[in-house]
Amino acid sequence: MIDPRAVLTLGDNQYEDGLFTDFMDSYRPTWGRFKRRTHPTPGNHDYHVAGAGGYFSYFGRRAHQGSGGMYSVNIGNWHVVSINTGNGVSDRKLRWVGRNLSNDHHRCELAFWHHPRWSSGSVHGSDPRMDPLWRILFRHGVDVVLNGHDHLYERFALMNPRGELAPLAGIRQFTVGTGGRSLYAAGPAIRGSQRVIDDRFGLLRMKLHPRGYSWRFVAAGRSVLDRGSHVCHG
């Protein structure tokens, strides 16, 4: 058995409204078992409570309320950045991300937040509000982005902020909105989409190597429905 070093939650951590009582009654006995190794990010549903009060109260110091829910951690040889898009993307947040990445010199970098820039999902789809964020991440050579929001699994090729294939310096986005709430049907695959699974709940399991990464989408029941590996840009 391998215990994950870290659990990243990709927003909308507790349906329907992110109430503190629901975190305590529902999240805590399930996902909450991994709270001490969880790095969360809030989603729009967490902000159904004013100021995402339920989310910040439940996760406490792990949610970094003092910095607006924005924070970074280093896991192995990776720099991992949590970006709060649950209540929108502001210039202040963008500046924070730029500063954070300017001060980091890891070869491999990962960012995660709730709303996907790219999505073949038929419910939400691609979100152009995330474009400024992608431009900053691309400029700083971020390797991987993880999102939720669309309730499906989708893996993209390495892309640039214009949504074009960028195999040498692009960002690979995974959407993993498959935490169990419900499933959304995918529409036609958009450019760069390499794998869509819209009929199974599951988790993305990543191994963070010193110079690269490997991934598996593990569906509930432990079947592996997607896998692969890649090197970091350096």
Next chain:
Amino acid sequence: MPAPRAFRRRLASFSLVLALAVSALPGEVMAADPVIVAAGDIPQI
């Protein structure tokens, strides 16, 4: 008869926790490189 929605949600959530806890797969070599897991949009059960 299909299972009630609440039961399906509970089953899905518990299945995910199980997948999280026993995420080693047959034939996998233990490695020092850290493993992370990620998902969003978590149901109330």
